[in-house]
Amino acid sequence: MKTVSTTTLPDLRVRPPERASQAFWRRFRHHPGGMIGLVITALLLVICVFAPVLAPHDPTVQYPNGLSDLGSPLPPTHAFWFGTDSLGRDLYSRLIYGTRTSMLIAVASNVIATSIALVLGTVAGYFGGLTDTLIMRLTDVLISFPVLLLAAFLAAVLRPGIGVIIAVIGGVSWFYLARIIRAELLSIRHREYIDAARALGASDSRIIFRHAMPQVLGLLTVYSTLNFSTTVLFVAALSYVGIGVQPPTPDWGNMIADGSQYLTVSPWLVIFPGIFLGLSVLSFNLLGDSLRDALDPKSRPMSRKGAA
Structure with a gap:
């Protein structure tokens, strides 16, 4: 009597296709730098939202016991975790509220910059011709100026303040x-699906918003995230030279500027704001690089692990 083989047959069932969001998250979480940047960014957002809860003291109050008998800043103690500044204010509370100030300016200014770039870049790339020439020549002229020097000039001419810094x-x-x-947009407007939509009578606005914009959103997300780090440095640089956020509003730049006078005797006045500034710039750079890799279709593996 012949025996029937019990060899297990391979699983030939068709797996459901992976959704775009699942594929993006799978690629993103394999970047350790991106996960680190995401965690630090999330912590910064928590600090911004819950600043009144996390700060034990008022950041603008000068405490009588916040200075030593010689009138110098206090080192870190139980009462003042990160020490005090030259005016007896709690440095830890000022760092917490300084995070809110820097992130507010970074978000608002990036929204303005991204909106302007999206409108002008889309109009120039899609319509071309004289419109493209005028916009690009204007861009060439503005790019020829050092960006930080141009921002410093505008901030110095206008009245200093958070609203002015955001606009500048x-x-x-x-x-x-x-x-x-x-x-x-120059490469997108000549593709087949754009020509097909135009042949079917779609208007320019419908083609731009329905067909072109989805192709640009990934690129826009990556470069906007990377631009956050530059914006944070701009804010700190302008405040450091005295034409950014004005005292007594806490900001990392003016805190470093005030603490630089006591660098040899009270280094914590510069070290702690420098750490917050460095971590924020690092987190946005790591997050932007990982988003670029995760959104790039060429980074998708050709086959699953274990596939023949």
């Missing part, structure tokens, strides 16, 4: 992103 940084941060979006 947003107004000088869109040049390169506009050129990138314009280059992407």
Whole structure:
């Protein structure tokens, strides 16, 4: 009597296709730098939202016991975790509220810069011709100026304040992103599905918003995230030279400027704001690089692990 083989047959069932969001998250979480940047960014957002809860003291109050008998800043103690500044204010509380100030300016100015770049880059890239020439020549002229010097000049001429800093940084941060979006639209407008939509009678606005914009959103997300680190440095640099966020509003830049006078005797006045500034810049750079790799279709593996 013959025996029937019990060899297990391979599983030939068709697996459901992977959704785009699942594929993006699978690629993103394999970047350790991106996960580190995401965690640090999330912590910064928590600090911004819950600053009144996390800060044990008022950041603008000068405490009588916040200075030593010689009138110098206090080192870290139980009462003042990160020490005090030259005016007897709690450094830890000022760092917490300084995070909120820097992130607020970074978000608002990036929204302005991204909006300007998206509009001008899309119009120049899609319509071309004289419109493209005028916009790109304007961009070339503005790019020829050092961005930080141009921002410092505008901030010095205008009345210093958070609103002015947001407008200035947003107004000088869109040049390169506009050129990138314009280059992407130049390649998109000649593709087959754009020609098909145009042949079917679709209007220019429908083609731009329905067919072109989805192709640009990934690129826009990556470069906007990377631009956050530059914006944070701009804010700190302008405040450091005295034309950014004005005291007594806490900001990393003016805290480093005040602490630089006591660097040899009270180094914590510079070290702690420098750590917060460095971590924020590092997190946005890591997050932007990982988003670029995760959104790039060429980074998708050709086959699953274990496939023949």
